[in-house]
Amino acid sequence: MSADATFRFAPSPTGLLHLGHAYSALFAWDQACAAGGRFLLRIEDIDTTRVRPEYEAAIYDDLAWLGLAWEEPVLRQSDHGATYRRALDHLTFLGLTYFCFKTRSELAQDLLSAPHGPQSAYVGAPLSPDEEAEKLASGAPYAVRLSLSKAKAFLGAQWTELGFEERGLGPDGETGWIGARPELHGDIVLARKALGLAYHLCVVVDDARQGVTEVTRGCDLQDATHIQVVLQALLGLPRPTYRHHGLLMGEDGKRLAKRNGAPALRDLRLAGAPVSDVRALIAQRVGVGCSPR
Ligand code: GLU
Numbered sequence: 147m148s149a150d151a152t153f154r155f156a157p158s159p160t161g162l163l164h165l166g167h168a169y170s171a172l173f174a175w176d177q178a179c180a181a182g183g184r185f186l187l188r189i190e191d192i193d194t195t196r197v198r199p200e201y202e203a204a205i206y207d208d209l210a211w212l213g214l215a216w217e218e219p220v221l222r223q224s225d226h227g228a229t230y231r232r233a234l235d236h237l238t239f240l241g242l243t244y245f246c247f248k249t250r251s252e253l254a255q256d257l258l259s260a261p262h263g264p265q266s267a268y269v270g271a272p273l274s275p276d277e278e279a280e281k282l283a284s285g286a287p288y289a290v291r292l293s294l295s296k297a298k299a300f301l302g303a304q305w306t307e308l309g310f311e312e313r314g315l316g317p318d319g320e321t322g323w324i325g326a327r328p329e330l331h332g333d334i335v336l337a338r339k340a341l342g343l344a345y346h347l348c349v350v351v352d353d354a355r356q357g358v359t360e361v362t363r364g365c366d367l368q369d370a371t372h373i374q375v376v377l378q379a380l381l382g383l384p385r386p387t388y389r390h391h392g393l394l395m396g397e398d399g400k401r402l403a404k405r406n407g408a409p410a411l412r413d414l415r416l417a418g419a420p421v422s423d424v425r426a427l428i429a430q431r432v433g434v435g436c437s438p439r
Contacts, residue, residue, distance in 0.1 A: 151183030152359045155209075155216075156349070158190040159201035163208050164408035166364070166394045166401075169428045173391050174362040175214045186356055187216035191224045192348055193341065208411040212421055221356060223348050230343045233351050233381055234290065234336055242296045242380065243336060244272035246289045247281045267332030269294065287340055291333040292377075301379055308375050314362070314389035324371075331373040350374050354383035365390040366401070394431040402431055 153174040157167060178185040187209065191197040209216070223230075237243050248256065248270070258264050270291060273281065281288070298305045308326035337343045349370075353361060361371075368390040378385050396406035404410070414424060 150357075150359065151178070151181040152186065152357050153178040153181075153183060153362055154186040154188055154353070154356065154358050155214075156188040156190050156352075156363075157205055158193070158196075159198060159205055160193065160196040161201060161404070162204055162410040162412050164402075164404055164410050165424070165427055165431070166403070166408055168208075168212060168411055168424050169394055169432070170362070170364055170391070171209055171212060171214060172425070172428070173389075174360075175212075177360065177362060177389070181360075183360075184357075185214070185216055186358065187214075187220050188352055188356065189220060189222040189224075190345070190348070191222055192227075192230075192343055192345070194224065195341065197224075204412050208415060211411070211415045212424065221352060223352065226348075226352075227342065229355070230348050230351055233347055234343065237292065237336065237380060238290070240300060240380070242293055242300060243290050244270070244293055244333075245278055245282070246270050246291045246333070246335075247273070247286050265332075267330060269332045288338070289335040290337040292336055294328055294331075294333055294376075297328075297376055297380055301376075304379055308379060310371055310375050310385060311387040312368075312390065313360075313387055314365070314391050326375045327372045328376045330369055334373055346370065346374055346377060350377045350381065350383055353386055354378070354381075359386050360389060361386045362389045362391065364393050366393060392433045394428065395433040396431075401433075 155171045155174045157163060157171075163171075175185055177183075187205075189202055189205065191202065234243070253268055256270070257266065257268060272278070272293070301308070308328070309324050310326065312321040312324050314321065334346055335344045336347050352358075368388070371388055371390075375385055377383075394402035394408070396402040396408070398406050400406055402408045409427075411424070
């Protein structure tokens with residue numbers, strides 16, 4: 147791997163980091179160190195309804211305690227709304243987005259009564275310009291969605307070649323090339339009237355402008371990669387390689403989370419636990435790699 151290899155850890159300050167986050171952070175950090183590469187921290191704080199400043203402060207304290215050092219300034223997504231908005235405007239300019247005014251229950255109903263049987267991903271259709279203008283004028287809440295069918299037509303032959311290099315997942319790593327399955331997601335939400343921009347768009351924009359070459363994250367996010375590569379292709383952004391790691395398991399055999407006993411890093415730190423204990427706890431709890439979909 148080249149010395150330009152750039153890794154990142156991208157937590158959301160919507161709660162205290164726990165042991166699972168420590169695994170993700172150390173996974174990225176250890177590989178960045180081994181590669182002699184860069185390590186970046188990104189604060190994914192666009193969901194302003196759930197973000198709290200004290201959680202962000204705890205992230206810095208917890209990661210410093212774990213022995214991590216990151217480049218400054220830290221990128222905070224909430225400072226860059228205009229950048230994501232430009233990417234959204236570009237997709238709209240290409241004719242690839244549409245306004246969706248469906249309520250939660252209408253969406254659920256549509257998924258249940260899909261023509262080929264119930265489905266998990268929503269695929270909708272733009273309204274006529276008149277209907278759309280009427281809805282907008284009425285002040286109705288909306289989401290801006292990416293039309294997968296239009297994205298497919300726009301990308302032409304490139305569509306069938308979409309995928310990503312996976313260097314993680316299995317216990318032996320190096321899974322290889324995985325063809326993208328964007329249909330797992332359907333027409334994703336890019337932005338919402340009330341809440342602003344959504345996760346996928348911000349992540350691909352940031353990974354590109356921060357020069358991230360290696361995305362490391364839990365395999366619960368591997369599904370996200372199937373749609374993020376579509377956004378990268380549409381926006382002409384470079385595609386990093388991906389290393390999705392296995393998840394930590396709780397004693398109940400389920401994914402370790404706060405509700406089944408994942409200790410908060412802040413509590414371990416304040417209790418004076420040595421960092422070697424954190425690494426030992428992680429080693430005890432690493433589940434087997436996840437299988438690609
Ligand atoms: N902010 C996301 C999370 O905390 C991680 C996003 C990513 O690694 O792509 O789950």
